[in-house]
Amino acid sequence: MAKQLSAQVDIDASPERVWQVLTDFPAYPEWNPFMTSASGRPTTGSGLVVHLQPVGGRAFTMRPTVLEATPARRLRWLGHLGVAGIFDGEHSFTIEPHGDGHTRLAQRERFRGLLVPLLARSLDRHTLPAFDLMNQALKHRAEHATV
16 A cells, blocks of 8 residues: 655745755754754765654654755655565655745655555654644745855
8 A cells, every 4th residue: 555645835945945954964953843853965875864753743763765866856765664565655855946036845755565554544643744844944944044
């Protein structure tokens, strides 16, 4: 079984600025309510360590591999909970110019594996709201903070 979550936000900043905020992993503890910390390099083939805090859920750590890292366009990775095929998540951030210096950020995750039917409800209740919180926090940081 598969399940997909998605959330998007329009940001009053350039795609380059959005990419800069998104890939500044050491700064995540300062602003990111969902991915409370991340380490690694946003380059294809690299491994990351991402600490996640779903809304009202239990925090956990994923160790995904970056599948795609196209500056100012897309960051995509694949992570597994335990062994591949049990609960896999392919997470992506797509950055699109939206005219006059605005950018649309779409955050998506496609879940696959044996545990998806058991966790689908929790994903809707805890993970999807965390996507929205992160998108709003990234929007604020990209529009207001200096890096």
